[in-house]
Amino acid sequence: MSSTSTTPxxxxxxxxxxxxxxxxxAPALEDCSFRLPAGRISALVGPNxxxxxxxxxxxxxxxxxxxxxxxxxxxxxxxxxxxVAYLGQNKPLYPQLTIADTLRMGAELNPxxxxxxxxxxxxxxxxxxxxxxxxGLSGGQRTRVALALALGKRPDLMLLDEPMADLDPxxxxxxxxxxxxxxxxxxxxxxxxxxxxxxxxxxxxHLLLLGGGRIRLGGGIDDLLAAHTLVTGRGTAADLAxxxxxxxxxxxxxxxxLIRREGPVDPxxxxxxxxxxxxxxxxxxxxxxxxxxxxxxxxxxxxxxx
Amino acid sequence: xxxxxxxxRSGVATYVQIVQQTKQALRLGLLEPGDRLPTAREVVEAxxxxxxxxxxxxxxxxxxxxxxxxxxxxxxxxxxxxxxxADSPLRAELESWARRARAAGLDREDVDALFGSVxxxxxxxxxxxxxxxxx
Numbered sequence: 001m002s003s004t005s006t007t008p009x010x011x012x013x014x015x016x017x018x019x020x021x022x023x024x025x026a027p028a029l030e031d032c033s034f035r036l037p038a039g040r041i042s043a044l045v046g047p048n049x050x051x052x053x054x055x056x057x058x059x060x061x062x063x064x065x066x067x068x069x070x071x072x073x074x075x076x077x078x079x080x081x082x083x084v085a086y087l088g089q090n091k092p093l094y095p096q097l098t099i100a101d102t103l104r105m106g107a108e109l110n111p112x113x114x115x116x117x118x119x120x121x122x123x124x125x126x127x128x129x130x131x132x133x134x135x136g137l138s139g140g141q142r143t144r145v146a147l148a149l150a151l152g153k154r155p156d157l158m159l160l161d162e163p164m165a166d167l168d169p170x171x172x173x174x175x176x177x178x179x180x181x182x183x184x185x186x187x188x189x190x191x192x193x194x195x196x197x198x199x200x201x202x203x204x205x206h207l208l209l210l211g212g213g214r215i216r217l218g219g220g221i222d223d224l225l226a227a228h229t230l231v232t233g234r235g236t237a238a239d240l241a242x243x244x245x246x247x248x249x250x251x252x253x254x255x256x257x258l259i260r261r262e263g264p265v266d267p268x269x270x271x272x273x274x275x276x277x278x279x280x281x282x283x284x285x286x287x288x289x290x291x292x293x294x295x296x297x298x299x300x301x302x303x304x305x306x
Numbered sequence: 307x308x309x310x311x312x313x314x315r316s317g318v319a320t321y322v323q324i325v326q327q328t329k330q331a332l333r334l335g336l337l338e339p340g341d342r343l344p345t346a347r348e349v350v351e352a353x354x355x356x357x358x359x360x361x362x363x364x365x366x367x368x369x370x371x372x373x374x375x376x377x378x379x380x381x382x383x384x385x386x387x388x389x390x391x392a393d394s395p396l397r398a399e400l401e402s403w404a405r406r407a408r409a410a411g412l413d414r415e416d417v418d419a420l421f422g423s424v425x426x427x428x429x430x431x432x433x434x435x436x437x438x439x440x441x
Contacts, residue, residue, distance in 0.1 A: 041356055173354050180350035184357035202312070202320065202355045 009038040011073060011157050011189040012059055015299050018067030018213075019054050028054040030213035032068070033299035036191060036206070038156075040220075041183055043200040044193040045280060046210035052193040053089060055210065056159045059191070060086035073157055082110055085150035086159040091142050093134045099123055099145055100130035106149045119152030125174060139166040147175055151182060160192035164199065176203055201276040206297075209280065211287055219294030221276060227292065228279055231269040232256045240269075246289045247282040258282040260292065307344055308337055312353050320355055324363035332372065332387040343373060343381040 017032040029051040036042055044052050057063045058070055061078020073080050093102060103123070107114040123130070126144040134142060143166055150158060158179075164172045180203065182188050191208070194200055207224055209217035217224060231240065235255055237248040243265070248257035258274060265271050274282070283289055308331045310324050318326070331337040346360040364381050367373045375381045407417050 176354035177351045180354055180357060181347050184345075184347040184350050184360075198314065202314065202359075205356045205358045 010035050010071075011038040011040070012036040012191065013071045013299065014055075014068065015070075016068030017055075017058070017065055017070050019051070019058060019063060020066045027066075027213050029058070029065075029210075030067075032210075032214055034208060034215045034218045034293060034297055035299055036189065036208070037296050038073075038189050039183075039187045040206035041180075041190045041204045042192070042206035042208055043204035043221075044191055044208050044210065045195075045197070045200070046193075046216075047284060050210040051213045052210055053161050056086065056161045056191065056193060057088070059159050060084065062086070062088075082113055082153065083156040084159065085153050085155035085157070087146055087150050087161060087163055089161045089165075091139075091146040093142060093146060093149075095135040096133065098131050098133050099128055102134060102145055102149065103130075103152065106152050110153045113154050115152055115154050118154070119148045122148035122151060122175075122178060125178075126171060140168055140171055143167055144171060144175065147179075151178065154182075154186065156186075156188060158188060158190045158192070160190065162193055162195075164194060164196065172199070179203075197277045197280055207276075208297075209283060211283070214291065215293060216283060216287075216289070216291050217279075217293070218297035219292070220296070223294050224292070225273055225276065225279060227260055227294075228274050229259050229261055229265060230256070230272045230274045230278060231259055231265060232272075233269040235269075239266075244290065247286040307342075309344075310349055310353055312355060321359050321363040321366065324349075324360060325366050328363070328367055328372070329387055332383065335386070337383050337386075339383050339385055341383045342379075343383070345380055 013035045015033050017029055018027055019029040020027045028049075032051070032055070044055065046052050054063065058065055059072050059077055061072070061076075061081070061084075070077055072078075073083055094105075097105070103116070103119050106119060107116055120130075123145060126141060128137070128141060128144065134145065137145065143163065147163065150160075164176070167175065176199075179190065183190060192204075201221075205221055207217060207219065207221050208215055228246070229243075232254060234253055237245050237255065237257060240248070240257060240259055242262045243259040244262065246258045246260065248255055250256075258278065259265075308328065310327050312320055312323055316323065328337070328343070337343075343364065346357045346364075349355070349360045350357050364373065364375065368375060368381075372384060372387065373381050374384050404417065407420075412420070
Protein backbone atom coordinates (compact mmCIF):
# COMPACT_ATOMS: atom_id res chain seq x y z
CA MET A 1 0.00 0.00 0.00
CA SER A 2 1.33 3.41 -0.86
CA SER A 3 1.35 6.03 1.83
CA THR A 4 -0.27 9.41 1.41
CA SER A 5 2.76 11.38 2.49
CA THR A 6 3.52 12.55 -1.04
CA THR A 7 0.95 13.89 -3.46
CA PRO A 8 -0.89 10.73 -4.40
CA UNK A 9 -1.65 9.81 -7.96
CA UNK A 10 -5.26 10.18 -8.97
CA UNK A 11 -7.27 7.23 -10.27
CA UNK A 12 -10.46 9.10 -11.18
CA UNK A 13 -11.06 12.81 -11.59
CA UNK A 14 -14.45 14.32 -12.41
CA UNK A 15 -15.17 17.98 -13.05
CA UNK A 16 -18.72 19.18 -13.50
CA UNK A 17 -19.61 15.69 -14.70
CA UNK A 18 -23.20 15.25 -15.85
CA UNK A 19 -25.24 12.54 -17.53
CA UNK A 20 -28.79 12.88 -18.75
CA UNK A 21 -30.64 9.93 -20.33
CA UNK A 22 -32.87 11.92 -22.68
CA UNK A 23 -33.81 15.56 -22.90
CA UNK A 24 -36.76 15.57 -20.53
CA UNK A 25 -35.44 13.17 -17.93
CA ALA A 26 -33.92 14.46 -14.71
CA PRO A 27 -30.14 14.16 -14.88
CA ALA A 28 -28.71 10.95 -13.40
CA LEU A 29 -25.56 12.87 -12.55
CA GLU A 30 -25.26 16.63 -12.32
CA ASP A 31 -22.25 18.84 -11.70
CA CYS A 32 -20.37 15.99 -10.10
CA SER A 33 -16.80 16.93 -9.12
CA PHE A 34 -14.31 14.84 -7.15
CA ARG A 35 -10.98 13.05 -7.24
CA LEU A 36 -10.37 9.47 -6.18
CA PRO A 37 -6.73 9.09 -5.09
CA ALA A 38 -4.99 5.98 -6.42
CA GLY A 39 -4.64 3.02 -4.08
CA ARG A 40 -7.84 3.67 -2.17
CA ILE A 41 -10.64 1.16 -1.74
CA SER A 42 -13.64 3.38 -2.09
CA ALA A 43 -17.27 2.71 -1.27
CA LEU A 44 -19.73 4.26 -3.69
CA VAL A 45 -22.90 4.68 -1.67
CA GLY A 46 -26.22 6.37 -2.25
CA PRO A 47 -29.97 5.76 -2.40
CA ASN A 48 -31.47 3.95 -5.37
CA UNK A 49 -31.34 6.17 -8.42
CA UNK A 50 -28.55 8.34 -7.01
CA UNK A 51 -26.36 7.76 -10.08
CA UNK A 52 -23.94 5.10 -8.79
CA UNK A 53 -24.25 2.75 -11.78
CA UNK A 54 -24.12 5.71 -14.15
CA UNK A 55 -20.88 6.96 -12.62
CA UNK A 56 -19.28 3.50 -12.82
CA UNK A 57 -20.39 3.01 -16.44
CA UNK A 58 -19.05 6.47 -17.36
CA UNK A 59 -15.70 5.59 -15.76
CA UNK A 60 -15.66 2.32 -17.70
CA UNK A 61 -16.20 4.24 -20.94
CA UNK A 62 -19.50 2.49 -21.63
CA UNK A 63 -21.52 5.71 -21.48
CA UNK A 64 -20.69 9.18 -22.73
CA UNK A 65 -21.15 12.12 -20.34
CA UNK A 66 -23.53 14.89 -21.40
CA UNK A 67 -21.61 17.50 -19.42
CA UNK A 68 -18.22 17.99 -17.80
CA UNK A 69 -15.12 15.84 -17.94
CA UNK A 70 -13.91 12.58 -16.45
CA UNK A 71 -10.39 11.18 -16.57
CA UNK A 72 -9.53 7.60 -15.64
CA UNK A 73 -5.90 6.92 -14.66
CA UNK A 74 -5.12 10.23 -16.31
CA UNK A 75 -6.67 9.33 -19.67
CA UNK A 76 -10.08 9.42 -21.32
CA UNK A 77 -12.53 6.78 -20.08
CA UNK A 78 -12.14 3.61 -22.14
CA UNK A 79 -8.68 4.57 -23.41
CA UNK A 80 -6.84 2.31 -20.95
CA UNK A 81 -9.18 -0.64 -21.10
CA UNK A 82 -6.42 -3.15 -20.29
CA UNK A 83 -5.72 -1.44 -16.94
CA VAL A 84 -9.35 -1.01 -15.90
CA ALA A 85 -11.77 -3.80 -14.98
CA TYR A 86 -15.49 -3.13 -14.86
CA LEU A 87 -18.04 -5.47 -13.36
CA GLY A 88 -21.60 -4.43 -14.18
CA GLN A 89 -24.59 -5.19 -12.03
CA ASN A 90 -25.95 -7.78 -14.50
CA LYS A 91 -22.52 -9.50 -14.87
CA PRO A 92 -22.64 -9.83 -18.67
CA LEU A 93 -21.13 -13.17 -19.69
CA TYR A 94 -21.82 -15.35 -22.73
CA PRO A 95 -24.29 -18.00 -21.52
CA GLN A 96 -23.32 -20.57 -24.18
CA LEU A 97 -19.61 -20.51 -23.26
CA THR A 98 -18.05 -22.80 -20.70
CA ILE A 99 -16.08 -21.37 -17.78
CA ALA A 100 -12.83 -22.47 -19.47
CA ASP A 101 -13.87 -20.71 -22.71
CA THR A 102 -14.78 -17.60 -20.75
CA LEU A 103 -11.37 -17.48 -19.09
CA ARG A 104 -9.67 -18.16 -22.46
CA MET A 105 -11.57 -15.16 -23.81
CA GLY A 106 -10.19 -13.14 -20.88
CA ALA A 107 -6.68 -14.24 -21.84
CA GLU A 108 -7.14 -13.29 -25.47
CA LEU A 109 -8.68 -9.92 -24.71
CA ASN A 110 -5.89 -9.07 -22.26
CA PRO A 111 -2.78 -10.69 -23.72
CA UNK A 112 -0.29 -8.44 -21.94
CA UNK A 113 -1.58 -8.70 -18.39
CA UNK A 114 -3.65 -11.89 -18.09
CA UNK A 115 -2.82 -14.10 -15.09
CA UNK A 116 -4.32 -17.46 -16.05
CA UNK A 117 -3.34 -19.35 -12.89
CA UNK A 118 -4.83 -16.66 -10.68
CA UNK A 119 -8.14 -16.53 -12.59
CA UNK A 120 -8.36 -20.33 -12.57
CA UNK A 121 -7.75 -20.45 -8.83
CA UNK A 122 -10.58 -17.98 -8.11
CA UNK A 123 -12.96 -20.18 -10.11
CA UNK A 124 -11.75 -23.41 -8.49
CA UNK A 125 -12.19 -22.02 -4.99
CA UNK A 126 -15.90 -21.88 -5.76
CA UNK A 127 -15.94 -25.61 -6.59
CA UNK A 128 -16.78 -24.81 -10.22
CA UNK A 129 -15.64 -27.13 -13.03
CA UNK A 130 -14.01 -25.55 -16.09
CA UNK A 131 -16.36 -27.47 -18.38
CA UNK A 132 -19.56 -26.05 -16.90
CA UNK A 133 -21.54 -23.68 -19.14
CA UNK A 134 -22.31 -20.17 -17.91
CA UNK A 135 -25.99 -20.81 -18.72
CA GLY A 136 -26.23 -23.42 -15.97
CA LEU A 137 -24.63 -21.33 -13.21
CA SER A 138 -26.46 -19.60 -10.37
CA GLY A 139 -26.28 -15.83 -10.01
CA GLY A 140 -23.61 -16.06 -7.35
CA GLN A 141 -21.54 -18.52 -9.40
CA ARG A 142 -21.70 -16.15 -12.37
CA THR A 143 -20.48 -13.36 -10.12
CA ARG A 144 -17.50 -15.50 -9.16
CA VAL A 145 -16.63 -16.14 -12.82
CA ALA A 146 -17.08 -12.45 -13.63
CA LEU A 147 -14.78 -11.50 -10.73
CA ALA A 148 -12.21 -14.05 -11.91
CA LEU A 149 -12.37 -12.39 -15.33
CA ALA A 150 -11.95 -8.95 -13.76
CA LEU A 151 -9.15 -9.89 -11.34
CA GLY A 152 -7.36 -12.06 -13.92
CA LYS A 153 -6.58 -8.88 -15.87
CA ARG A 154 -4.57 -7.71 -12.87
CA PRO A 155 -6.07 -4.25 -13.36
CA ASP A 156 -4.91 -1.00 -11.76
CA LEU A 157 -8.48 0.16 -11.26
CA MET A 158 -11.52 -1.99 -10.53
CA LEU A 159 -15.01 -0.59 -11.00
CA LEU A 160 -17.48 -2.92 -9.29
CA ASP A 161 -21.23 -2.33 -9.39
CA GLU A 162 -22.88 -4.18 -6.47
CA PRO A 163 -20.31 -6.98 -6.73
CA MET A 164 -21.40 -8.95 -3.69
CA ALA A 165 -25.18 -8.67 -3.87
CA ASP A 166 -25.94 -12.25 -4.93
CA LEU A 167 -23.10 -14.11 -3.19
CA ASP A 168 -23.60 -16.41 -0.23
CA PRO A 169 -21.79 -15.32 2.97
CA UNK A 170 -18.87 -17.70 2.48
CA UNK A 171 -18.30 -16.76 -1.16
CA UNK A 172 -18.58 -13.11 -0.19
CA UNK A 173 -15.94 -13.50 2.50
CA UNK A 174 -13.61 -15.46 0.19
CA UNK A 175 -13.92 -13.13 -2.76
CA UNK A 176 -13.57 -10.00 -0.62
CA UNK A 177 -10.46 -11.59 0.87
CA UNK A 178 -9.12 -12.23 -2.62
CA UNK A 179 -9.88 -8.65 -3.63
CA UNK A 180 -8.21 -7.24 -0.50
CA UNK A 181 -5.14 -9.44 -1.00
CA UNK A 182 -4.84 -8.11 -4.55
CA UNK A 183 -5.10 -4.54 -3.23
CA UNK A 184 -2.51 -5.23 -0.51
CA UNK A 185 -0.09 -6.73 -3.01
CA UNK A 186 -0.51 -4.40 -5.97
CA UNK A 187 -2.10 -1.23 -4.59
CA UNK A 188 -5.10 -1.67 -6.85
CA UNK A 189 -7.64 1.16 -6.69
CA UNK A 190 -11.17 -0.15 -6.16
CA UNK A 191 -14.44 1.76 -6.50
CA UNK A 192 -17.41 -0.39 -5.57
CA UNK A 193 -21.05 0.35 -5.04
CA UNK A 194 -23.03 -1.44 -2.38
CA UNK A 195 -25.95 -1.01 -0.03
CA UNK A 196 -24.52 -3.26 2.66
CA UNK A 197 -22.88 -0.70 4.89
CA UNK A 198 -21.52 -3.15 7.48
CA UNK A 199 -19.60 -4.92 4.71
CA UNK A 200 -18.18 -1.69 3.33
CA UNK A 201 -16.97 -0.59 6.75
CA UNK A 202 -14.53 -3.51 6.94
CA UNK A 203 -13.34 -3.39 3.38
CA UNK A 204 -13.25 0.25 2.33
CA UNK A 205 -11.01 3.09 3.47
CA HIS A 206 -12.60 5.76 1.30
CA LEU A 207 -16.16 6.92 0.68
CA LEU A 208 -18.07 8.63 -2.10
CA LEU A 209 -21.69 9.29 -1.13
CA LEU A 210 -23.89 10.20 -4.09
CA GLY A 211 -27.24 11.91 -3.73
CA GLY A 212 -29.35 13.70 -6.28
CA GLY A 213 -26.64 13.16 -8.90
CA ARG A 214 -23.91 14.92 -6.88
CA ILE A 215 -21.19 13.95 -4.45
CA ARG A 216 -22.40 14.68 -0.93
CA LEU A 217 -19.55 13.20 1.07
CA GLY A 218 -16.11 12.27 -0.20
CA GLY A 219 -12.88 11.36 1.51
CA GLY A 220 -11.02 8.87 3.63
CA ILE A 221 -13.50 7.17 5.96
CA ASP A 222 -11.36 7.88 9.05
CA ASP A 223 -11.15 11.56 8.13
CA LEU A 224 -14.87 11.83 7.44
CA LEU A 225 -15.78 10.12 10.72
CA ALA A 226 -13.36 12.34 12.63
CA ALA A 227 -14.93 15.47 11.11
CA HIS A 228 -18.34 14.52 12.55
CA THR A 229 -19.57 14.14 16.11
CA LEU A 230 -22.70 12.61 17.56
CA VAL A 231 -23.96 14.84 20.35
CA THR A 232 -26.67 14.19 22.91
CA GLY A 233 -27.94 16.51 25.57
CA ARG A 234 -30.54 19.04 26.54
CA GLY A 235 -31.13 21.88 24.16
CA THR A 236 -32.23 22.63 20.63
CA ALA A 237 -30.50 22.39 17.28
CA ALA A 238 -30.01 26.18 17.42
CA ASP A 239 -27.82 25.76 20.53
CA LEU A 240 -25.36 23.78 18.43
CA ALA A 241 -24.20 26.82 16.43
CA UNK A 242 -21.61 27.39 15.00
CA UNK A 243 -21.40 23.69 14.14
CA UNK A 244 -23.10 22.41 11.01
CA UNK A 245 -26.04 20.25 12.06
CA UNK A 246 -26.40 17.41 9.54
CA UNK A 247 -29.34 15.82 11.30
CA UNK A 248 -31.03 16.34 14.64
CA UNK A 249 -33.77 14.48 16.45
CA UNK A 250 -35.52 15.31 19.68
CA UNK A 251 -36.01 12.55 22.19
CA UNK A 252 -38.09 13.67 25.15
CA UNK A 253 -36.36 16.78 26.53
CA UNK A 254 -33.13 15.79 24.90
CA UNK A 255 -31.64 16.20 21.48
CA UNK A 256 -29.46 13.85 19.46
CA UNK A 257 -27.64 15.33 16.52
CA LEU A 258 -24.90 14.57 14.04
CA ILE A 259 -22.77 17.66 13.59
CA ARG A 260 -19.71 18.78 11.67
CA ARG A 261 -17.58 20.50 14.21
CA GLU A 262 -16.53 24.12 13.86
CA GLY A 263 -14.18 24.38 16.81
CA PRO A 264 -14.64 22.69 20.18
CA VAL A 265 -18.03 21.35 21.29
CA ASP A 266 -19.60 22.78 24.48
CA PRO A 267 -18.79 20.21 27.20
CA UNK A 268 -22.45 20.24 28.31
CA UNK A 269 -23.08 17.95 25.32
CA UNK A 270 -22.20 14.31 25.46
CA UNK A 271 -20.09 13.54 22.40
CA UNK A 272 -19.09 10.44 20.55
CA UNK A 273 -17.58 9.62 17.15
CA UNK A 274 -20.23 8.20 14.79
CA UNK A 275 -19.94 4.81 13.13
CA UNK A 276 -19.87 4.69 9.33
CA UNK A 277 -23.45 3.48 9.38
CA UNK A 278 -24.57 6.39 11.58
CA UNK A 279 -22.74 8.86 9.35
CA UNK A 280 -24.35 7.46 6.20
CA UNK A 281 -27.86 7.14 7.61
CA UNK A 282 -27.82 10.71 8.92
CA UNK A 283 -26.80 12.02 5.50
CA UNK A 284 -29.30 9.82 3.67
CA UNK A 285 -32.09 11.11 5.91
CA UNK A 286 -30.98 14.72 5.39
CA UNK A 287 -30.57 15.17 1.63
CA UNK A 288 -30.17 18.94 2.06
CA UNK A 289 -27.10 18.79 4.31
CA UNK A 290 -24.18 20.62 2.66
CA UNK A 291 -21.60 18.53 0.83
CA UNK A 292 -18.24 17.77 2.42
CA UNK A 293 -15.20 16.60 0.48
CA UNK A 294 -11.77 16.23 2.07
CA UNK A 295 -8.91 18.06 0.28
CA UNK A 296 -7.49 14.95 -1.46
CA UNK A 297 -10.94 14.08 -2.80
CA UNK A 298 -11.89 17.60 -3.92
CA UNK A 299 -11.55 18.18 -7.65
CA UNK A 300 -8.38 20.12 -8.46
CA UNK A 301 -9.28 23.79 -8.97
CA UNK A 302 -7.59 24.02 -12.37
CA UNK A 303 -10.39 25.79 -14.15
CA UNK A 304 -13.75 27.25 -13.30
CA UNK A 305 -16.65 25.92 -15.30
CA UNK A 306 -19.90 27.75 -15.67
CA UNK B 307 1.87 -17.93 13.12
CA UNK B 308 -0.86 -15.94 14.80
CA UNK B 309 -4.29 -15.94 13.15
CA UNK B 310 -6.58 -12.98 13.69
CA UNK B 311 -10.29 -13.37 14.31
CA UNK B 312 -12.33 -10.28 13.57
CA UNK B 313 -15.55 -9.94 15.55
CA UNK B 314 -17.77 -7.60 13.56
CA ARG B 315 -20.31 -7.16 16.32
CA SER B 316 -17.97 -6.40 19.18
CA GLY B 317 -18.04 -2.64 18.64
CA VAL B 318 -14.24 -2.65 19.06
CA ALA B 319 -12.46 -1.05 16.11
CA THR B 320 -10.97 -3.71 13.83
CA TYR B 321 -7.40 -2.44 14.15
CA VAL B 322 -7.75 -2.47 17.94
CA GLN B 323 -8.84 -6.12 17.77
CA ILE B 324 -5.64 -6.95 15.87
CA VAL B 325 -3.54 -5.05 18.43
CA GLN B 326 -5.30 -6.80 21.32
CA GLN B 327 -5.03 -10.27 19.80
CA THR B 328 -1.32 -9.74 19.09
CA LYS B 329 -0.75 -8.69 22.70
CA GLN B 330 -2.75 -11.67 23.89
CA ALA B 331 -0.52 -13.96 21.80
CA LEU B 332 2.57 -12.26 23.25
CA ARG B 333 1.28 -12.72 26.77
CA LEU B 334 0.51 -16.37 26.26
CA GLY B 335 3.88 -17.00 24.67
CA LEU B 336 2.27 -17.90 21.32
CA LEU B 337 4.48 -15.22 19.79
CA GLU B 338 8.10 -14.78 20.81
CA PRO B 339 10.86 -12.33 19.90
CA GLY B 340 12.02 -12.96 16.35
CA ASP B 341 8.68 -14.39 15.20
CA ARG B 342 7.23 -12.86 12.06
CA LEU B 343 3.70 -11.49 12.07
CA PRO B 344 1.59 -12.45 9.07
CA THR B 345 1.91 -10.02 6.16
CA ALA B 346 -0.90 -7.58 5.50
CA ARG B 347 -1.70 -9.60 2.42
CA GLU B 348 -2.03 -12.81 4.42
CA VAL B 349 -4.24 -11.16 7.03
CA VAL B 350 -6.61 -9.49 4.58
CA GLU B 351 -6.94 -12.61 2.46
CA ALA B 352 -8.11 -14.56 5.51
CA UNK B 353 -10.23 -11.86 7.13
CA UNK B 354 -11.51 -9.76 4.18
CA UNK B 355 -10.62 -6.46 5.83
CA UNK B 356 -8.92 -3.42 4.36
CA UNK B 357 -5.10 -3.69 4.16
CA UNK B 358 -4.69 -0.26 5.75
CA UNK B 359 -6.44 -1.54 8.87
CA UNK B 360 -3.72 -4.17 9.33
CA UNK B 361 -0.96 -1.64 8.67
CA UNK B 362 -2.53 0.72 11.22
CA UNK B 363 -2.52 -2.05 13.84
CA UNK B 364 1.10 -2.95 13.06
CA UNK B 365 2.12 0.71 13.30
CA UNK B 366 0.48 0.88 16.72
CA UNK B 367 2.36 -2.25 17.85
CA UNK B 368 5.56 -0.76 16.48
CA UNK B 369 4.92 2.52 18.30
CA UNK B 370 4.63 0.54 21.53
CA UNK B 371 7.95 -1.12 20.80
CA UNK B 372 6.51 -4.61 20.57
CA UNK B 373 7.31 -5.28 16.91
CA UNK B 374 9.56 -3.85 14.23
CA UNK B 375 9.11 -3.66 10.49
CA UNK B 376 12.13 -4.84 8.52
CA UNK B 377 12.02 -3.54 5.01
CA UNK B 378 11.17 -6.22 2.46
CA UNK B 379 11.18 -8.96 5.12
CA UNK B 380 8.09 -8.35 7.22
CA UNK B 381 7.12 -7.35 10.73
CA UNK B 382 8.89 -9.12 13.59
CA UNK B 383 8.28 -9.44 17.31
CA UNK B 384 10.81 -7.48 19.39
CA UNK B 385 9.76 -8.35 22.91
CA UNK B 386 7.19 -10.30 24.85
CA UNK B 387 4.54 -8.97 27.17
CA UNK B 388 4.19 -10.10 30.75
CA UNK B 389 6.39 -12.73 32.30
CA UNK B 390 3.79 -15.48 32.38
CA UNK B 391 3.72 -17.98 29.55
CA ALA B 392 0.78 -20.32 29.07
CA ASP B 393 2.18 -22.98 31.43
CA SER B 394 3.19 -20.71 34.34
CA PRO B 395 2.40 -21.46 38.02
CA LEU B 396 0.10 -18.41 38.16
CA ARG B 397 -2.00 -19.89 35.38
CA ALA B 398 -2.18 -23.20 37.23
CA GLU B 399 -3.41 -21.39 40.34
CA LEU B 400 -6.02 -19.53 38.34
CA GLU B 401 -7.17 -22.77 36.77
CA SER B 402 -7.60 -24.43 40.11
CA TRP B 403 -9.50 -21.34 41.31
CA ALA B 404 -11.75 -21.52 38.24
CA ARG B 405 -12.47 -25.19 38.95
CA ARG B 406 -13.42 -24.34 42.53
CA ALA B 407 -15.64 -21.47 41.35
CA ARG B 408 -17.43 -23.83 39.00
CA ALA B 409 -17.83 -26.46 41.69
CA ALA B 410 -19.31 -23.75 43.93
CA GLY B 411 -22.01 -23.22 41.32
CA LEU B 412 -20.83 -19.95 39.74
CA ASP B 413 -21.60 -19.57 36.04
CA ARG B 414 -19.48 -17.87 33.41
CA GLU B 415 -21.02 -14.44 33.94
CA ASP B 416 -20.56 -14.65 37.72
CA VAL B 417 -16.90 -15.48 37.28
CA ASP B 418 -16.49 -12.78 34.66
CA ALA B 419 -17.98 -10.17 37.01
CA LEU B 420 -15.94 -11.34 39.98
CA PHE B 421 -12.69 -11.48 38.03
CA GLY B 422 -13.38 -8.12 36.43
CA SER B 423 -13.97 -6.43 39.77
CA VAL B 424 -10.78 -7.86 41.31
CA UNK B 425 -8.91 -6.88 38.14
CA UNK B 426 -10.21 -3.31 38.35
CA UNK B 427 -9.25 -3.12 42.00
CA UNK B 428 -5.64 -4.17 41.45
CA UNK B 429 -4.99 -2.90 37.94
CA UNK B 430 -6.59 0.52 37.52
CA UNK B 431 -6.46 1.67 33.92
CA UNK B 432 -7.21 5.00 32.32
CA UNK B 433 -7.11 3.87 28.72
CA UNK B 434 -10.49 2.50 27.72
CA UNK B 435 -9.34 1.44 24.30
CA UNK B 436 -6.87 -1.04 25.73
CA UNK B 437 -8.49 -2.39 28.88
CA UNK B 438 -5.73 -4.93 29.41
CA UNK B 439 -3.18 -2.05 29.29
CA UNK B 440 0.39 -3.11 29.85
CA UNK B 441 1.72 -0.30 32.04
